[in-house]
Amino acid sequence: MASGPATDGPEPTVIVDDLHVVYRVYGAGGDKGTAATALMRVIKRQRRPSVREVHAIRGISFVINHGDAVGIIGRNGSGKSTLLQAIAGLLPPEQGCVYSSGQAALLGVNAALLDDLTGERNVVLGCLAMGMTPQETKDRYQSIVDFSGVGNFIDYPMRTYSTGMAQRLRFSIASAKNHEILMIDEALATGDANFRAKSHERIVELRGEAGTVFLVAHNLAEIEASCNRVIWLEKGKIMRQGYDVPAIIDAYLEATGGEPRKRDKPQQNEHSATA
Amino acid sequence: MKERTRDQGGPGTLTDDLVVPEIDASALAGEPLADLAARYQLRPSAARPGVFVYARQLWDRRHFIVGFATARNVAMYTEARLGQLWQVLTPLLNAAVYYLIFGIILDTSRGVPNFLAFLITGIFIFNFTQRAFITTSRVMPDSLPLIRALPFPRACLPIGYVLIELEQLVMSMIVLTVIVLATGEPLTWYWLLALPALALQAVFNIGMGLSLARLGAGADDFSQLLPFLVRTWLYASGVMFSIQTIGSLRHHPTITYLLQINPAAVYIGLVRNSILESQRIGWPGSKPYSAGNCALYHTGKKAYLEYSAYCHGVVSMNELWLWGIGWAIVALVVGFVFFWQAETRYGRG
Numbered sequence: 001m002a003s004g005p006a007t008d009g010p011e012p013t014v015i016v017d018d019l020h021v022v023y024r025v026y027g028a029g030g031d032k033g034t035a036a037t038a039l040m041r042v043i044k045r046q047r048r049p050s051v052r053e054v055h056a057i058r059g060i061s062f063v064i065n066h067g068d069a070v071g072i073i074g075r076n077g078s079g080k081s082t083l084l085q086a087i088a089g090l091l092p093p094e095q096g097c098v099y100s101s102g103q104a105a106l107l108g109v110n111a112a113l114l115d116d117l118t119g120e121r122n123v124v125l126g127c128l129a130m131g132m133t134p135q136e137t138k139d140r141y142q143s144i145v146d147f148s149g150v151g152n153f154i155d156y157p158m159r160t161y162s163t164g165m166a167q168r169l170r171f172s173i174a175s176a177k178n179h180e181i182l183m184i185d186e187a188l189a190t191g192d193a194n195f196r197a198k199s200h201e202r203i204v205e206l207r208g209e210a211g212t213v214f215l216v217a218h219n220l221a222e223i224e225a226s227c228n229r230v231i232w233l234e235k236g237k238i239m240r241q242g243y244d245v246p247a248i249i250d251a252y253l254e255a256t257g258g259e260p261r262k263r264d265k266p267q268q269n270e271h272s273a274t275a
Numbered sequence: 276m277k278e279r280t281r282d283q284g285g286p287g288t289l290t291d292d293l294v295v296p297e298i299d300a301s302a303l304a305g306e307p308l309a310d311l312a313a314r315y316q317l318r319p320s321a322a323r324p325g326v327f328v329y330a331r332q333l334w335d336r337r338h339f340i341v342g343f344a345t346a347r348n349v350a351m352y353t354e355a356r357l358g359q360l361w362q363v364l365t366p367l368l369n370a371a372v373y374y375l376i377f378g379i380i381l382d383t384s385r386g387v388p389n390f391l392a393f394l395i396t397g398i399f400i401f402n403f404t405q406r407a408f409i410t411t412s413r414v415m416p417d418s419l420p421l422i423r424a425l426p427f428p429r430a431c432l433p434i435g436y437v438l439i440e441l442e443q444l445v446m447s448m449i450v451l452t453v454i455v456l457a458t459g460e461p462l463t464w465y466w467l468l469a470l471p472a473l474a475l476q477a478v479f480n481i482g483m484g485l486s487l488a489r490l491g492a493g494a495d496d497f498s499q500l501l502p503f504l505v506r507t508w509l510y511a512s513g514v515m516f517s518i519q520t521i522g523s524l525r526h527h528p529t530i531t532y533l534l535q536i537n538p539a540a541v542y543i544g545l546v547r548n549s550i551l552e553s554q555r556i557g558w559p560g561s562k563p564y565s566a567g568n569c570a571l572y573h574t575g576k577k578a579y580l581e582y583s584a585y586c587h588g589v590v591s592m593n594e595l596w597l598w599g600i601g602w603a604i605v606a607l608v609v610g611f612v613f614f615w616q617a618e619t620r621y622g623r624g
Contacts, residue, residue, distance in 0.1 A: 012317065015312045017307075088426070089426075092321045092619055092620060097319050099317035103320075104320065115420075116350045117346050117350050128339035129343075130426075130427070
């Protein structure tokens with residue numbers, strides 16, 4: 001649970017310095033989409049109207065320290081996933097910079113691996129792609145499969161998996177290696193209760209191994225249980241951030257018109273005043 | 276902890292527009308963040324490694340590349356009832372089609388001894404390059420989910436795709452060996468020269484595949500256009516005729532030379548000369564020039580087909596090997612650097 005910043009001199013692992021991210025979207029509307037209109041566009045030297053630029057992150061700065069588990073909350077389209085992709089180095093910044101202590105691994109909701117291959121191949125190739133040796137891969141294989149709990153389906157192509165099974169397997173693969181920075185983008189949303197409990201333990205474990213964890217989830221209970229720090233994004237900017245997770249979540253719920261969370265035990269309220 | 280079922284983040288749930296506070300970045304750490312990052316030796320996450328570091332990272336992932344290629348190859352036919360048998364059936368059926376058209380219907384030799392073996396060798400060797408080009412031009416868009424899920428040097432993907440085609444080529448070569456022997460060509464030590472020739476071709480394909488992967492990663496227009504370019508290349512590379520001896524090119528030595536040193540014609544020529552004795556002994560320039568014997572060849576009579584050896588040579592066999600090595604090295608170096616330059620931009624979509 002919320003444990004606050006490390007006291008013996010925090011050591012930054014991720015620094016985001018005035019980050020702006022702009023990405024291009026192909027196939028946006030605005031064209032009849034026929035060959036004739038396309039030809040006219042080329043003749044008139046117009047830009048494709050179907051290519052739109054989206055200014056998704058508009059100047060974000062923060063410093064994340066060793067051992068932090070950071071929850072990122074915000075409405076749909078507020079830039080949560082884009083921020084994670086930028087931290088992982090998958091979307092180049094338009095302006096500003098992201099500094100990190102190592103390669104961040106991103107587990108996205110759409111991150112299918114190789115759909116036409118069996119789960120077994122996906123585990124092996126995923127491990128090799130992350131830079132494990134064949135021997136390490138062999139050693140970890142069984143524990144990854146056991147953790148994912150997909151059972152006999154491991155011999156089936158991944159396209160036959162249910163959404164939840166595929167996400168469980170992906171999470172198991174990505175968390176098999178001790179990444180310095182692990183980012184989870186709604187990857188646990190479709191897991192069943194048993195798996196969520198297991199993965200929660202694994203996230204706590206990764207934090208204990210002095211890694212840094214980012215978690216994007218719409219399930220605020222998940223964030224409150226796993227994270228010691230929260231960043232609230234709004235329209236590509238930071239609305240509020242800090243270590244007082246319950247207070248920020250309550251403020252977020254109030255602003256977005258959600259019902260206040262009911263908590264089983266009383267919260268430490270001494271942080272609320274300072275956050 | 277109680278689960279909430281309501282979506283708390285949907286658009287439209289906002290009661291009124293939130294005012295986002297401006298945060299002063301320098302106040303976060305009491306010093307510019309770039310200095311803080313430098314003090315803790317953090318590196319920009321979107322930075323690409325140096326070209327030699329990148330090459331070493333790639334070497335470290337060799338098991339991934341091979342595993343990826345093999346798994347893809349196996350999965351390619353899983354939807355088919357005959358399964359892996361298609362790996363052999365595909366080249367066999369290809370050969371059967373060409374035998375039907377050129378061996379039976381057209382019955383032409385176009386001045387080439389053992390035309391059927393000549394043709395099928397050309398088709399199979401060109402097919403390796405053709406398939407490698409087409410598949411690598413689509414590898415980056417096709418692999419977006421993988422690219423966005425796991426960090427690894429992206430050059431693994433085009434290289435893996437070329438290896439898939441190389442594994443397919445091994446099957447084709449087994450079929451080809453049977454066909455060539457069946458057409459009456461002898462098995463000689465020269466056959467071993469096909470191995471370095473194919474290795475050079477594979478290196479060339481990897482280099483070009485890296486370039487094409489970067490070109491195909493951007494707009495889709497390129498991979499739409501590529502099949503037409505490759506088909507034009509097929510007709511210019513002497514797959515269905517011999518560049519060196521075809522009558523229509525007889526008085527255009529410069530064009531003949533340029534066609535013969537184009538990479539596809541070079542690798543096809545090298546493999547043909549190693550496994551087809553009829554090609555090796557008929558290679559123009561391999562015997563001292565004799566105007567009379569060369570004229571006999573151009574009469575087109577079947578008995579004089581191998582007299583092409585007495586004509587003027589376009590490129591000697593040694594020169595052909597040098598071209599093969601040169602193309603492979605140039606393609607690899609240019610392709611590798613070109614691909615590496617855009618390393619951080621793949622996956623942007």
